[in-house]
Amino acid sequence: MNSNLTSAGATQARCQRGVITLTLSTLLLIAVTLVVFTSSQGVVTQQRVISNERRAQQAFEAAFAGHGYATGYFQTFGGDLDANDSLDTLLGYPNWTYVSGTSGPSYRVRFVDDVLVGNLAVVTIEAQGRSDDQGAVRTIREQISSTPAVANAPDNPLTSRGFVDLKGSGTITNLESSLTIWSGDSVDVTGNSPKTIIKHPTAAGGIESTNKNNKGLDVIDNDANLSTLTDDDYFRNFFGLSPSDYRSRIVRTDIDPDTTAVTTLDGKKGEVIWVDGDASFTSNTQIGTADQPVVLVVDGNMFGAGTVTVYGILFVSGDWDAQGNLTVNGAAIMRGNVDGTGSLDVIFDSSVLDNVAFVGKPVAVPGTWRDW
Numbered sequence: 149m150n151s152n153l154t155s156a157g158a159t160q161a162r163c164q165r166g167v168i169t170l171t172l173s174t175l176l177l178i179a180v181t182l183v184v185f186t187s188s189q190g191v192v193t194q195q196r197v198i199s200n201e202r203r204a205q206q207a208f209e210a211a212f213a214g215h216g217y218a219t220g221y222f223q224t225f226g227g228d229l230d231a232n233d234s235l236d237t238l239l240g241y242p243n244w245t246y247v248s249g250t251s252g253p254s255y256r257v258r259f260v261d262d263v264l265v266g267n268l269a270v271v272t273i274e275a276q277g278r279s280d281d282q283g284a285v286r287t288i289r290e291q292i293s294s295t296p297a298v299a300n301a302p303d304n305p306l307t308s309r310g311f312v313d314l315k316g317s318g319t320i321t322n323l324e325s326s327l328t329i330w331s332g333d334s335v336d337v338t339g340n341s342p343k344t345i346i347k348h349p350t351a352a353g354g355i356e357s358t359n360k361n362n363k364g365l366d367v368i369d370n371d372a373n374l375s376t377l378t379d380d381d382y383f384r385n386f387f388g389l390s391p392s393d394y395r396s397r398i399v400r401t402d403i404d405p406d407t408t409a410v411t412t413l414d415g416k417k418g419e420v421i422w423v424d425g426d427a428s429f430t431s432n433t434q435i436g437t438a439d440q441p442v443v444l445v446v447d448g449n450m451f452g453a454g455t456v457t458v459y460g461i462l463f464v465s466g467d468w469d470a471q472g473n474l475t476v477n478g479a480a481i482m483r484g485n486v487d488g489t490g491s492l493d494v495i496f497d498s499s500v501l502d503n504v505a506f507v508g509k510p511v512a513v514p515g516t517w518r519d520w
Contacts, residue, residue, distance in 0.1 A: 203284035206253045208519070210277025211286045214255030218273045222292055223400065223510050226418060227259050227268045235259050235268060244276070252280045269294040269418065269506045270513075291516035295508035297398055297420050297443045298461065299388025301501045302479040304330050305494040309374045309382055310467070310485035311335070314342035318492035321345040323354045328366040328496075332374030333485070335367050342492075379465070382483055386463070391447070395422055398508035399445070417442060417459075420508050429454040429472065436460045441478060441500050443507060449484070450474075460504050468492070478504070 218239065227235045236259070239245050244256040260272040270293040277286050304327040305320050306312070311333035317340050320328045328344040329335055337343075337358055344358040346366045357364035374382070383391050387398075395402065400419040403412070405427055413421060414433045418440035426448035434457045436442035441460030449466035455473040462476050467484035475493040478500040486492070 200284070203279035203281065204286065206279040207277045207284040207286040208288075210253040210255040210279070211275045211288045211519070212277070214257040214275030214277055215273060215288045215290065217255075218257040218259065218275055219292060219510075219512070222259070222271070222273070226400070226510075227261075227271050228418070233268075235261055235271070241274075254278050254282075263291055263293075269510075272516075286519065289516075289518040291513040292510045293513050294419075294506040294510045295398055296505055297508040298386065298501070298504055299384075300386055301461070301504070302386065302481060303496075303498075304328060304479070305476075305496040306330070306480050306482075306486070306492075307374070308332065308482040308484075308486050309377065310482065312369070312486040313339070314492065315339035315487070316489040316491055317341045318490075318494075319343050319345060320358075320492075320494050321354065322366070322496040323347050324496060324498055326357075326366050327368065328358070329368070330371065330374070331367075331369040332371050332377075333369065335363065335369040337363060337367070339489075379483065383463070383465075386461075386481060391465075394445075400509050405448075413444075418507050419443075421445065423447060426451070426466070428452040429456045429470075431455075433457070434459075438477065438497075438500055439503060441504050441507065443504060451488070453490075459500055460507075461501065 221239065227239070229236050234240065237243060239257060239259045241258050241260040244258050246254070246256045255275055255277040257273065257275045260274055261268065262272050263270040270291065272289055272291050275288045278284065303325065305322050306328065307330045309332040312329055312331050313336040321344070322328045323345070324347060326346045328346060338360050341360065343356055344364065344366050345354040346357045348355050357366045377385065380390050387394050389397065398420050399422040401416065402422045402424065405423055405425045410423060410427045410429055411431055411433055413435050417436045420443040421435070423446045427446045427450045429452035431454045433454060435444055436459035438459055442458070443461045444458055444463070446464045450464045450468050451470045453470070453472040457475045458477070460478045462480045465483045468474070468482055468486050468488055470488040470490045473491040477495050477497050479496060480494045
């Protein structure tokens, strides 16, 4: 009997061990299954995270490309290429300009007149980028503003480092003070019928001060403060930079008159223009307006028989020697001589010069970048 009990106990022990083994195996299988499932879920989640990050990066890079496109457009053309005093419909809010290929990420851009409403020299750029599956969207916003174009604006109509010989007609007018012509050399007004007009000392309007028979106190000539300045120092005195730096940093329109006629400048406004050589105007041309004046730099001589009107600041590095008519509303600065037989009319206007303040090449406004 004892042997039977022993045999039964052994059998029972083996059965118990089998149950335990089966239970442990089942639990181990369940654990392995859970680990595999959890790992696969982690891999899927990680893949989704990586995919989302890739799409988000695609969208941001597309938006950044759009920002560069809009910035380049504004620096080249401004926000009012068609000169209708409103943002270009191509890019103006609420319109978007879509730029996308047949596949891959895309972007769209626009300008928003929300900084100084009506002043199109300062706008907000919006660029919206999308991933290749259009699932991720990122938007970049930044303000862009034209840069200062003048460091020290003149306070008189006509300034010349060389001599001024008004052989023709014309009037140099300053109704805001009693200074009209400032020259580093002699001033001769004994020509045909030139004259100067200055502010009336006691009443509104102006009075004639200088004519062919009389040189008034409004004319300052032979001033060594001007005549002793080097070419670069003379330019820097008004614009704050050397000619080369100013041309690369501030100028928006740069033309070579040997390949591009200066008559193409007709209608240009609200920017800094550089003519790289002699400028011969032979037809009627208006550059700038009172509200959107220009800085026109002629890096050479200026002549011709046309009728030219400039609103803003005219700087001529050589001589003005024209037979035609030149009218400057703002101020004229000559580094060479004024010796034309035509009609030279310069009307000093500080309000126009105030509007010249920000007509240089646009740059981003610090602290305005938003990409969320």
